[in-house]
Amino acid sequence: MDKQKKTILVTGGCGYIGSHTIIDLLDKGYEVVSVDNLVNSTEDSLDRIEAVTGRRVVNERIDLCDFDALRQMFERYPEVSGVVHFAALKSVGESVQQPLRYYENNITGLVNLLRCVREFEVREFVFSSSCSVYGNAEKLPVTEETPLQEAESPYGRTKQMGEDICRDFVAACPEHRCVLLRYFNPAGAHESGLIGEAPGKEPENLVPIIMDAALGVRREVVVFGDDYPTRDGSCIRDYIHIMDLAEAHSLALAFAAKAPAGSCEVFNVGSGTGTTVLEAIAAFERSTGVKLPWRIGPRRPGDVVAIYANYDKAARLLGWQPRRSMDDIMRTAWAWARRWRKD
């Protein structure tokens, strides 16, 4: 079995974070195979990756819940030496309505994947986790040592359970190494403007909502509450540029390759800066020159007041640094949003 070529299997490679990470992996010299059942994406992402990199990535259209199909796919790619596992359903609200669908997809998918990883001796595994595991943390910024709160939704619980499953797996199979990346709020697009976040039916995240309001696809941005105990009363989040986040995965794979067998390390991947909703709106207007329609609305149930990352551990052990600003996020997201609407 040839493990020299460093071929990485990216699950969810046609999705937002997966497709941008593939660009960075190709740039760093990895070969990539994607597996994505396209439940929340299209293979247009592969065209966009090709437009940016000049490289065509193959997507295997397989549902991770279909163990036999997944296993056969691993048989076809014996050169795979690492997995970056993005594929999951991610809507908090939908997960409250359809908890079993979320548990089945996110948990069965992960377990099937780890069964294959063990059988085919794929040693390096990177898992997409989320800062939502911290809930309403008492002390900010949060470090990896900050105690986790009870998850607010079935989606959040699949992330906490996913982390535990990875830990238990490497404890039992110590020839493997795992990296858990807790993403803060990924946003923005590739600098080329050729690829970005494909607009969903009902975006739930602030930056896509801002783009829709600026394009006139929605009437306005509603700021959910201006009476929180923050500097301007709106909630604080940590927005991390998608290409900074993408780079963290390439570094995580390099780290896993050298990490002691049986290790399972967790890293915060955030900018380290808390931005209020009103500051995000101001950043959009400043960096694009476009005036945004917005108004204050009531608080949204389940929103944490404030969260932002301490990323010292990622800086120290992965050699990772966020390099792009909030203005870069808004500028690149806007370039992509306008292009997408035109296409």
Ligand SMILES: NC(=O)c1ccc[n+]([C@@H]2O[C@H](COP(=O)([O-])OP(=O)(O)OC[C@H]3O[C@@H](n4cnc5c(N)ncnc54)[C@H](O)[C@@H]3O)[C@@H](O)[C@H]2O)c1
């Ligand atoms: N975007 C965020 O704000 C955010 C924040 C924290 C964590 N995450 C996590 O990062 C990962 C990637 O998120 P994203 O924003 O790129 O989401 P996305 O929906 O754009 O991408 C996920 C991809 O996985 C695929 N997929 C889902 N279930 C599958 C299955 N059973 N088999 C095969 N493919 C399947 C979808 O078709 C989609 O292309 C997810 O695990 C998500 O929970 C995202």
